[in-house]
Amino acid sequence: MSHPLSLFARRYRPCRLPYRRSYSVRIPGDDGQGLRDIKTVADLKEWQPGRLVSDVQLCGWVRSVRKSSSVRFVDITDGSSMRPVQAVVDKSLAADIRPGAAVRLTGVWHSSSSSSKPPPSVESQGSKLARSSVADQPSSSDMHEQEAAAQSAGADQGPAPTTAELRVSEVEILGSSDPQTYPIQNKYQTPESLRAISHLRPRTPINSTLLRLRSDAMALLSQFFFQERFQQTHPPVITSSDCEGAGEAFTVKSGGTTEFFRDPKYLTVSSQLHLEALAQALGNVWTLSPTFRAEQSDTSRHLSEFYMLEAEMSFVQDMDEVMDLAQRMLASLASGLKRLSAAQELEKHRLDSRDPAERLAFEDLVDPKELQQRWRGLTSPKRWPRVTYTEAIEILQPVAHMFEHKPVWGSGLQSEHEKYLAEKIGYDEETDAFLPIFVTQYPQEIKAFYMLQSESPPPQGQTVDCFDLLVPNLGELAGGSMREHRLAQLEDNMRLHGLEVPTQRKARSSDMGWYLDLRRWGCPPHGGFGLGFDRLLSYLTGVPNVRDVVPFPRHFERCDC
Numbered sequence: 001m002s003h004p005l006s007l008f009a010r011r012y013r014p015c016r017l018p019y020r021r022s023y024s025v026r027i028p029g030d031d032g033q034g035l036r037d038i039k040t041v042a043d044l045k046e047w048q049p050g051r052l053v054s055d056v057q058l059c060g061w062v063r064s065v066r067k068s069s070s071v072r073f074v075d076i077t078d079g080s081s082m083r084p085v086q087a088v089v090d091k092s093l094a095a096d097i098r099p100g101a102a103v104r105l106t107g108v109w110h111s112s113s114s115s116s117k118p119p120p121s122v123e124s125q126g127s128k129l130a131r132s133s134v135a136d137q138p139s140s141s142d143m144h145e146q147e148a149a150a151q152s153a154g155a156d157q158g159p160a161p162t163t164a165e166l167r168v169s170e171v172e173i174l175g176s177s178d179p180q181t182y183p184i185q186n187k188y189q190t191p192e193s194l195r196a197i198s199h200l201r202p203r204t205p206i207n208s209t210l211l212r213l214r215s216d217a218m219a220l221l222s223q224f225f226f227q228e229r230f231q232q233t234h235p236p237v238i239t240s241s242d243c244e245g246a247g248e249a250f251t252v253k254s255g256g257t258t259e260f261f262r263d264p265k266y267l268t269v270s271s272q273l274h275l276e277a278l279a280q281a282l283g284n285v286w287t288l289s290p291t292f293r294a295e296q297s298d299t300s301r302h303l304s305e306f307y308m309l310e311a312e313m314s315f316v317q318d319m320d321e322v323m324d325l326a327q328r329m330l331a332s333l334a335s336g337l338k339r340l341s342a343a344q345e346l347e348k349h350r351l352d353s354r355d356p357a358e359r360l361a362f363e364d365l366v367d368p369k370e371l372q373q374r375w376r377g378l379t380s381p382k383r384w385p386r387v388t389y390t391e392a393i394e395i396l397q398p399v400a401h402m403f404e405h406k407p408v409w410g411s412g413l414q415s416e417h418e419k420y421l422a423e424k425i426g427y428d429e430e431t432d433a434f435l436p437i438f439v440t441q442y443p444q445e446i447k448a449f450y451m452l453q454s455e456s457p458p459p460q461g462q463t464v465d466c467f468d469l470l471v472p473n474l475g476e477l478a479g480g481s482m483r484e485h486r487l488a489q490l491e492d493n494m495r496l497h498g499l500e501v502p503t504q505r506k507a508r509s510s511d512m513g514w515y516l517d518l519r520r521w522g523c524p525p526h527g528g529f530g531l532g533f534d535r536l537l538s539y540l541t542g543v544p545n546v547r548d549v550v551p552f553p554r555h556f557e558r559c560d561c
């Protein structure tokens, strides 16, 4: 008897969906069967078919228009690459091609390999104009004829282009733009002025590349955790409690007169407690979710809404395993990003940029040498340094005069202390790299109630098995801990931190009864960490203010659109 599945397989005919191209670039003969994979401006710029190709269609936004006597050189972008592609449009067709407009252009693709002469190396805008042969080209209809002749003769024809470009015969304006009012100027705009137009800011070359890097990072992290057999989960955004107990939660209100959820609810400050519940069913779990803190800190490192990457591991006894995971994850992310275009473009175009406005924008970023030291540290095969909080205080005390706040055992490390430690301990002379550092075992009193007490605390006082991951210039990038998995001890910890200890979980109750329940049935030793995703991106890209690596920053007194 045949297996029911094979029966199904015989009956099953895959349905062939009509192929519809929804990409910004369309080349003739591309029927979606994978013969060519030219979908975006980034692909098109790389495409060197070795001949002229007509009927290439390009959708995108006009970044700039340069004029010569008979043609317009139009820079087109679709957000897929930092550099635009050049379109050459006869003056007669170009009247409505203005910066900011959305256009569809059709024409002949001239790649550098369709030229008999080798392409020139990097050119300045001025020299490009002067040297381009296009200004002396025949009209667009002549270009079509030339192309047909070239194809039938199987040979290259026409004057050699100096750069890959689309010679346009048809122009459609899909969304017009008035350059007089368009707020994105072809001149330097300060980060602060761009923040005031966060809905348009992604159209600038550097910001759009940062957003692509952000997207790459999310994809790589998903890949990493998938390979590590972690389950990705969606913990809630609306929660009953302030997990860290720091009183920095936003309250959720419905706008009605009655309490929507019966009693006050909050926007999550950390997914950790819910992740612990999921980890007790799924093993190892992670999430990258929005997190909210109502801190009134108006600094370059704080956002009221940020993305936190949190991971929780079950059956883990040793905190080193949690720190190893954090290091493995960051190393894998950094090496993955290095292979992708957004990170490569940021590095390359910083060096080859000829546009004065863009050069100024690059100067707003951290010095390239320091940036390389960061990346070398993140991808280093060496184990990142681990020091206890007590050792850290001992390192800080002899140089206490350097700080505004005195380093004393029992008080939290200030950002100035964290930055000093990261630079001092993390610098690896041998490789000229900044290794991130782990500071472990903080005093119990200044840490959250759920952390596991250390087995052998220092004479100064009781500590907990926790860690902060510190990097130069930024300070804390991540924090994690072993969680107290025993009910009685957890209840003691709660009392110690002045929290109410519910005796049993009541239906519909919003107290911590549910969290204590987790300790009642099958709670193994476990631990995890949370990492500020936006801070990480700002560290990787050298963007000094975390507000410039998120599309729509929200922070104290600012939530613009």
Ligand SMILES: NC(=O)C[C@H](N)C(=O)O
Binding pocket: 243, 244, 269, 270, 271, 272, 310, 311, 479, 480, 481, 528, 529, 530, 531
């Ligand atoms: N998942 C974590 O360990 C993060 C921790 N709850 C924090 O907010 O810092």
